[in-house]
Amino acid sequence: MRRITPASEEALASVAPILSMAEAAMGFVPNSMKVMARQPAMLQGFAALAGAIMGPGSAIPRDLVQMIANVTSQASGCRYCQAHTAHGAERQMVPADKIAALWDYETSALFTPAERAALSLAQAAGSVPNETTDAHFEALKQHFNEDEIVGIVGVIALFGFLNRWNDTLATTLEDGPLDFALSHLTAKGWEIGNHG
Template sequence: MDEVSNELQSLATAMGFEANSFKSMAHRPAILRGFMALAGSILGPDSNLDKGLRQMIAYISSAASGCRYCQAHTSHGAEVAGVDVKKLESLWLFETSDLFDDRERAALSLALAAGQVPNMATDDHFSTLSNYFSDEEITEIVAVISLFGFLNRWNDTLATQLEKGPLTFAETHLKESGWEVGNHS
């Protein structure tokens, strides 16, 4: 891990804590660096999508796949990005809650469908998205879902232990919707 200590420190600074998932990737420095490059191109400062929306998309797709580690991280990340906690506590009600607008509903609906196995995304999802998002933004939405598909498999397979910040957030704000730490304790 000494070989990637600068990368791990950079990630910890950006996230506000040391993420255990990145520490496990560090056993193969090329994997960590490759992941960082991909994640940076999707989630970095050049993104067109609002950071809070990206985190909500990542949360819904992670929840659809069952990854509690990523649910805790992305909901915590959405709150850090400025998404109201009441909205985060109502994410599973996005289709009917007044807290969400039609633009968000379209993105979250695709995230829910595409996060499932088998993938349930349809042409109708993309038709609806095109009413609210450019082709470039739709590409970013799919990229966020796909990036977290990798993280969902990585963290569930390794039963990555949740860090204190995301764990505390999830236990405080997601339990009402059925979240539990599972194998990530």
């Protein structure tokens, strides 16, 4: 159950280009952004940062971006972002069985050593308190250059914000991510929590 209602239709109209870009990228306008639109400057800043981290200029592949975001969100416990990023991974052509195995990345044969290194950092950095060690970066440097590592940490940090935003506000989950989560994530323990 949401704790704050979305911005008015008039306010949403004033940020329509941002919401249209989100819809083009995700297939829907996220309720999180509709609430954020109550503070247009915040939404503009967020959209610019999210675009730089996750957009076409990202230093890492878009499928890996979604998997990193998902594991970060699982470590944080944000059900809203877990559903969003799993749905986003599917849109980036990650197979459903690999999405379902994301939390088992360390042992699943579906993941490459490079993916394991990135997802291990995502799990550690998404945890509270942060469990990142130098060993995470030593593992990352075997597969990624420093520009790519900055991109990985950018995804983790962006979802740190989104996890806190959506869990605090109990953002209502949209139909597309909800349907995907119900079909593919419940067997792994996913529940809608306070996002219904």
